[in-house]
Amino acid sequence: MTTYETVIGLEVHVELSTRTKLFCGCANEFGAEPNTHVCPVCLGLPGSLPVLNRTVVEFALLLGVALNFDVPPSSIFHRKNYFYPDMPKDFQVSQFDEPICVDGWIDVAGERIGIERAHMEEDTGKTTHMGGGGRIHDADYSLVDYNRAGIPLLEIVSRPDMGSAEQARGYVSELRAILATIGISDVKMEEGSMRVDANVSLRANSTDALGTKVEIKNMNSLRSLGRAIDSEIERQSVMLDSEEVIIQETRHWDEVAGVTHGMRSKEGSSDYRYFPEPDLVPVAPTDEMRKVARESVPELPASKRERLISDWGIGPSDARILVDDRALCTYAEAAVAAGGSGKDVTNWCTGEILGYLNEQGSTPEALILRPEGLAELVALLADDTLSRSLAKDVLEECLATPVMPREVVERRGLAQMNDEGELAALVDEVLGRNEDAIAQWKAGDEKARKKKRGFLMGELMKTSGSKGNPKVLNQLLDERLGD
Amino acid sequence: MTGAMTAVETAAAVRSGDRSARSVVEEALAAISEREEELHACNTVLADAAIARADAIDAAVAHGEDPGPLAGVPIALKDNLCVQGELTTCSSKILEGWRPPYTATVVERLLAAGAIPIAKTNLDEFAMGSSTENSAFGPTRNPHDKARVPGGSSGGSAAAVSAGYVPLALGSDTGGSIRQPAAFCGVVGVKPTYGRVSRYGLIAFASSLDQIGPFATTVDDAALLMETIWGPDQMDSTSIPSRPDPIGAGSDVSGLRIGIIEELTDVEGIAPEVRASVERAASGLEGSGAHVERVSIPSCAYGLSAYYLIAPAEASSNLARYDGVRYGLRVDGADVAEMNAKTRAAGFGAEVKRRIMLGTYALSAGYYDAYYGQAQKVRTLIIRDFAQAYERFDVLLSPTAPTEAFKLGAKTADPLAMYMSDVCTIPTNLAGHAAMSVPFGTGVEGLPIGVQVLAPALGESVMFTVARAVEALR
Numbered sequence: 001m002t003t004y005e006t007v008i009g010l011e012v013h014v015e016l017s018t019r020t021k022l023f024c025g026c027a028n029e030f031g032a033e034p035n036t037h038v039c040p041v042c043l044g045l046p047g048s049l050p051v052l053n054r055t056v057v058e059f060a061l062l063l064g065v066a067l068n069f070d071v072p073p074s075s076i077f078h079r080k081n082y083f084y085p086d087m088p089k090d091f092q093v094s095q096f097d098e099p100i101c102v103d104g105w106i107d108v109a110g111e112r113i114g115i116e117r118a119h120m121e122e123d124t125g126k127t128t129h130m131g132g133g134g135r136i137h138d139a140d141y142s143l144v145d146y147n148r149a150g151i152p153l154l155e156i157v158s159r160p161d162m163g164s165a166e167q168a169r170g171y172v173s174e175l176r177a178i179l180a181t182i183g184i185s186d187v188k189m190e191e192g193s194m195r196v197d198a199n200v201s202l203r204a205n206s207t208d209a210l211g212t213k214v215e216i217k218n219m220n221s222l223r224s225l226g227r228a229i230d231s232e233i234e235r236q237s238v239m240l241d242s243e244e245v246i247i248q249e250t251r252h253w254d255e256v257a258g259v260t261h262g263m264r265s266k267e268g269s270s271d272y273r274y275f276p277e278p279d280l281v282p283v284a285p286t287d288e289m290r291k292v293a294r295e296s297v298p299e300l301p302a303s304k305r306e307r308l309i310s311d312w313g314i315g316p317s318d319a320r321i322l323v324d325d326r327a328l329c330t331y332a333e334a335a336v337a338a339g340g341s342g343k344d345v346t347n348w349c350t351g352e353i354l355g356y357l358n359e360q361g362s363t364p365e366a367l368i369l370r371p372e373g374l375a376e377l378v379a380l381l382a383d384d385t386l387s388r389s390l391a392k393d394v395l396e397e398c399l400a401t402p403v404m405p406r407e408v409v410e411r412r413g414l415a416q417m418n419d420e421g422e423l424a425a426l427v428d429e430v431l432g433r434n435e436d437a438i439a440q441w442k443a444g445d446e447k448a449r450k451k452k453r454g455f456l457m458g459e460l461m462k463t464s465g466s467k468g469n470p471k472v473l474n475q476l477l478d479e480r481l482g483d
Numbered sequence: 484m485t486g487a488m489t490a491v492e493t494a495a496a497v498r499s500g501d502r503s504a505r506s507v508v509e510e511a512l513a514a515i516s517e518r519e520e521e522l523h524a525c526n527t528v529l530a531d532a533a534i535a536r537a538d539a540i541d542a543a544v545a546h547g548e549d550p551g552p553l554a555g556v557p558i559a560l561k562d563n564l565c566v567q568g569e570l571t572t573c574s575s576k577i578l579e580g581w582r583p584p585y586t587a588t589v590v591e592r593l594l595a596a597g598a599i600p601i602a603k604t605n606l607d608e609f610a611m612g613s614s615t616e617n618s619a620f621g622p623t624r625n626p627h628d629k630a631r632v633p634g635g636s637s638g639g640s641a642a643a644v645s646a647g648y649v650p651l652a653l654g655s656d657t658g659g660s661i662r663q664p665a666a667f668c669g670v671v672g673v674k675p676t677y678g679r680v681s682r683y684g685l686i687a688f689a690s691s692l693d694q695i696g697p698f699a700t701t702v703d704d705a706a707l708l709m710e711t712i713w714g715p716d717q718m719d720s721t722s723i724p725s726r727p728d729p730i731g732a733g734s735d736v737s738g739l740r741i742g743i744i745e746e747l748t749d750v751e752g753i754a755p756e757v758r759a760s761v762e763r764a765a766s767g768l769e770g771s772g773a774h775v776e777r778v779s780i781p782s783c784a785y786g787l788s789a790y791y792l793i794a795p796a797e798a799s800s801n802l803a804r805y806d807g808v809r810y811g812l813r814v815d816g817a818d819v820a821e822m823n824a825k826t827r828a829a830g831f832g833a834e835v836k837r838r839i840m841l842g843t844y845a846l847s848a849g850y851y852d853a854y855y856g857q858a859q860k861v862r863t864l865i866i867r868d869f870a871q872a873y874e875r876f877d878v879l880l881s882p883t884a885p886t887e888a889f890k891l892g893a894k895t896a897d898p899l900a901m902y903m904s905d906v907c908t909i910p911t912n913l914a915g916h917a918a919m920s921v922p923f924g925t926g927v928e929g930l931p932i933g934v935q936v937l938a939p940a941l942g943e944s945v946m947f948t949v950a951r952a953v954e955a956l957r
Contacts, residue, residue, distance in 0.1 A: 040585045044804050046578070046686040047565045047587060051720050079800050081846070085819055090803035137818060144808070273846035275855060278691035278797055280720050 002241060004202035006233050007210055008168050009160035012175060013153050014185045015123065015193040016059050022122045022152035023050030023093070030191060034145035042150035044088030049279050056120055056152045059184040060100045061285055061293035063154060066182050066300060067115055067175075069104035074284040077120075077277040085142065086125040088149050095119035096274045100283060106178070107302060108170045114159035120283075123151040154184075160199065160210065165229035169222050172196055177301040177324050189221050196225055200232045202240060211236075212246040216260050218253045228253040232260055304329075312342025321350045328354065331364040334371030340378040348374060352392065356399055369398045377405040385415050387470055418469045420476075426468065427476045430459050441481065453477070490556045490650040490704040494597070497555030500544050504537035504555030504599065511557040511601050514648045524623050524633075524642040525602040526562045527570050533557065533601045540597055551597030553711055558593060559643040559652035562603040563610055564695070565684040566590055573686050574618035575608045577805045577830025579812045587684020588719070589653060589695050589712040596711045601649060604639025608832045609802065610660055610688040612636050613904045616895055617834045624891070625667060627930055631888040634664030634904075637698070641668040644698045651708050652698040657688050658790050659884075659908025661696045662920040666883035666933025669922045671705045671950070673697045674908070676940045677915035678723040681716030687801040689794035690721075692912040702921065702950045706730045709943065723941070730944050734951035737772025740876045741765065741949065744937070746783040747881035747907045757882045760924035760932045765880055767956035768949065778872050778879065782864040786910040789865070791902060792845045792858035793913070798835075799842030805830060837898065862913045869914045873939040878949045882907050883933035887926030907935060917943050921953045 018028050024041035040048040064071040078096035099119035105112050126148050131140030156175065162168045176187045176194060187194040196219055201211035216232055219225040232251070239246055251260035299307070305319040314322075322329040328349055335345045353374075357364065369377075377395060380386045386394060386409065394408045409415055417423055431438060434456060441452035460473050488496070496502035512530055519525060540550045560566065563573045565583035572578050590600065607617035615623040615638025623638040625631040626646040633642040637654025641664035644652050654661040656674035665672025673696040680695045687693060697708035710730060716722045747753075748761055769775045807813035807826030814829045816822035831839070845854035872879060884904055894901040911918040917940070920933035934953055938946035 040583070043809065045583065045585070045810075046571070046573075046581075046804070047563075047583065047684045048585075049683050049719050049721075051718060081800050081803060083803065083806060083820070083823055085806070085808045088804065088809065090806055091800050142819070271848045273800070273843065273848075273851075275796060275800070275846050275851075278689075278721075279687075 002204060002237070004204055004233075004237055004240060005206050006163050007160045007201045007203065007213075008162040008164070008229060009199040009213075010158045010162070010168060010171060011197045011199070012156045012158075012172065013195040013197075014156065014179060014187065016056060016152040016154060017183075017185050017193075018053060018055045018059070018152055020053060020055075021150040022053050022056055022120070023150055026150065028151050029147075030193070032147055034143070034147060037147045038149070042088065043146055050093060050277075052280060052283065053152060057100070057283055057285060058289065058293065059152075060118065060120055060154060061289060062182045062184055062297055063118055063156075063179075064101045064104070065293050065297045066178050067101070067104040067106055067118070067156070069101035069115070069118060071101055071285060071290065072098070074098075074282040075100040075119075076282045077280045078274045079277050080272040080274055082272055084124070086127045086144055086146075086149070088125065088146060092122060092124065093277055093280070094121035094155075106171070106174055108167065108174050111167070113161045113171050116157045116159050118154050118156045121153050121155060123148050123153050125149040160201075165226040165233070168198060168229055169226045172222060172225060173324065174301065180326050181299075181301055181304075182297055189219075192220070198225065198229055198232075200229055200236070201246075202233065202236045212248050214246065214248065215250045216253055217250060217263075218255075220255070224253060224255055227258060228260060231258060235260065308342070308346075312336070312346060314343055314346045318346050318350050321354070322346065325354075325364075327364040328357075331367070331371055331374075335374040335378070338372040338375035340375035341382065344378040344382065345374060348378065348395070352395055353399075367399065368402050369395070373398055373404050380405055380409060384418050384469060385409065387416050390414050390416060390466065414467065416469050417464055417467050418472065420472060423464075423468055423472050424476055426464060427460065427473065427480055430456065430463050431480055434459060438481070453481070487647050487700075488650065489701050490553065490699065490707055491701075493556050493650060494552060494554045494707075497540065497544065497597075498549060502555070504540040504544075504550075505534065507555050508533045508537040508557055508599055508601065511649055514646070515602065518626070518646050518648075521629055522624050522626060522642055522646055523621055524604055524639040524646065524648065525559070526572055526574060526605050526620060526639070527603040529569060529600055529602060532569075533599050536599045540599070551595060552707065553593065553651075554597035556598050556651060557601040557649045558598045558708075559602045559604045559640050559649045560590065560600050561606055561637050561640050561652070561654045563606060563655060563686040563688075564590055564603075564653060565686070566600060566603070569603065571603065571686070572620075573609045574606050574620055575830065575832070575835070576619045577812045577826070578810075579830075581811045583684075585684065588681035588716045590684065592712050593653075598651070598711070602643060604637070604643055604652065606639055607636035607660075608835050609686070609798070610636040610655055610657055610693075611798070611834050611838055613659070613663060613901050614889075614891075614894065615639060615664070616891060617832055619832055622891055625888050625930075627669060628888065628928070631890050631930065632667065634667035634884070634888060636660040636664075637672075638664045638667075640698050641665055641670055641672065644668070644670045644700060650700055650704055653695055653708075653712070654698055655685055655688075655693055655695050656908075656912065657692045657694075657794060658912050659905040661698065662908045662918060662933065662935060663884045663905060665698055665920040666922070666931065666935075667888035669931030671697075671699045671702055671919065671921055671954075672933075673705050673709060673919040674911060674917060675709065675713060675943060676723070676917045677912075678721050679727065679917070679941070679943070680713050681719040681722050683716055683718035687797075689797040690801060691797060692790075692794055694912070702947060702954045703732070705919070706732075706947050727941075728944065730947045733948045734955060735772075736768050736949055736952045739768075739773045739878065739945070739949065741768055741773045741775045742778030742872060742876035742879045743775065744783060744872075744879050744881040745777050745779045746781065747910070749777075752885050752903060752906070753882055754886045754926065756924070756926045757885060757887070757932055761880055761882055761934055764923050764934045764953050764956060768952055771952055773949075773952075775880075778876060780865075780868045780872055780910070782861060782868045783910045785861045786865060786913055787902060787906050789858040789861035790905075790909045790913060791841065792854050793862065795838040795842030796845045796855050796858075797842065799839045799846065802831075802835065802839055834898070865910055865913050866915070869910070869916060869939070877938075877945050878942070879937040881935045881937065883920035883935040884908070887928055887930040887932055911937055914940075916940050917946050919946060919950055921950045923953055923957060
């Protein structure tokens, strides 16, 4: 089998988290009763006219700054004409050859990925096909919910700069982190607020012209994006090996079967008869709006990761986990601000706390343990008041009830015994009543000795009520056994 | 018609309590019932709502309140303007049974000024036509001669004013649809500057050209209506954000520079008596102190061609929504695509279908540059040429229509001949400027002729001044 070079470009649709829709005052809200967030404008009733939501332009300008775009002096809307029952006007108001953002890029794992453009457009309604196979063509009837019609979208179109599923995932992951950071979308692939379509083509050599591209849709997680691309690469490789012709088409990712299926071509081919939308005027962001955008973009994920790595001394993978989870990162930063060491706070956050959140299906904002409490816990561990296992005990309680770690330690008398004299007496006492075990330890082979030593250590911890400093006890035990 | 009160007089009488709005409305309803059967100017008569509003206005006056500058004035609305809860048809079968859940901005402003909508008037389907013969509900007839058309597409509104149903009406003008029927029916008709009047609630034909405007029997009445409906509206992004200055009551044209557009006046197809009316108006204005000369605006000659690409292109998109899914007519089919197709086949008339096809073609891949793109360039040229003319002239004059009103059926078999009747009015829409038609003179058949007064964007004040002067020459 020949090895081919893979060329991937991604189109990412992002639903913006504005209060209202793109062209009217209806609420932009997910999950409401069907057809309750509608008005003459988003229903495209005869005589209605669109008025652009200023916040959408502001969001696009933020995106422009974050993704290193040029924002030309003005951009315009076009109409994309095609018939579909989920489109109230039977055209979509979108941007075509004069979009608001052009020529951007981001760095992903040290590689620069070009971004051709980002443009504003309205979302369509949502159709549910009843009966038949759930597809429009064999349904008995269809229901349309226009709540989604007119929700503002930004479509972000990358250049065909990616060479693997891994890199495509990295790009989307970075994009998602940036969008979350600038706060313009809740970027949930599972709920459809971030939708990724991939254009995949193969060629034998990087110097050849681009191969025929196939568009794949319907990936609702990063994982399915990666699987879908790999599956498509495999499909195209097999075809090219057997000299089959790849046709330009749109394919639908089947998550369960793990393959892509060809979709029926869109009605009436792809002549959308774009022309400038006469009901809207050109969008010309003022210098003031541009300035506000430049000044409002917070620290972006890449530089934040670098800062945490260097300031806190944590590893790149922990830094990514934190920065990708804004709420967790905010929590950790608050704990560090309250005096916790960055590295220790990170360990707890990406370990036990993240585990707890996943298990509970909860979020950092909802944690009973406040960041100050985590800082205190980390300090109790650092000054040997608590052993790691005691600290886990304390954490468990602090995650369940509103108490500070020190209170738990004091109430339960959990403070670790660190005093060498006290611990030596304890060792003497325990060894004194376990002479059999010592004898067996002396007579035993390597394996038996290890076992008996473990037993004695267990007895020591038990007798200390789990509070003995295990490091010191180990040391004393070694001394006594003369090992 | 003669002896009927103007809107200005009626509003004054109602505001002062000299006349009840109820009696005004009853008189209008009587006029409608007297002639409506022969004229068919109205699609819907809003009798009950009008009487209820009249009573409310009379009650307000009795309480010492002022119902507004159009108190008690009955008005007819072209049936492409949305009025909440009332049938709004565009004279098309495709909107069968549809009642808008909202009201057009202009109608809201009329109501706030005390006006009383009394009828929704007939039009060429979706405002596409020049004779009101393209209505799915049958043609409207010219009150001056019922064998003749009232012009179009706002023929119902023009006829309603001309027949004395109402002193005022609203129409919409995309390529001449207010001015040409005003000329044919012998009334005043105004196409305001694009963006001066909100289009919110006007069912679109061609969005970049459509503009709502007044019909009236006098220039003063037209000005009163204009000042009621115009001004910025945040529901229309293309509405001009500045507040307009009052039109004023002037009629002094001394010192004004007035140009007669050669390409719209001195060419084949303009009836001699129409040209003579323009000449007579011009010399009258000259006699009142204006400087009049001929001006050439060469690109005007290409206006019609450009218009019949741009307007259908926009229409093909604007009318896509009538697909049977959400409202209006639905003809079932085996699947959604067939339902769309059958609904549109049954719901649209021949002229609407012709323009949808023309427009779809003009926007298609591979043809866009040659048709729609080229037409936009012509539009830019027209704007440039008019701008040059307005450096030398304050207003321009031309005929409103090439001929007086023609007979029903005379042009229905020849779309191109029909299109030619808008040749004088179309350039204004392409330029986005203002223009109005003032009745002046009669043709060989004794029917009214209109003289068109054209002004640059936002030039309504000087336009009305000249129109008043022309009116005074009659």
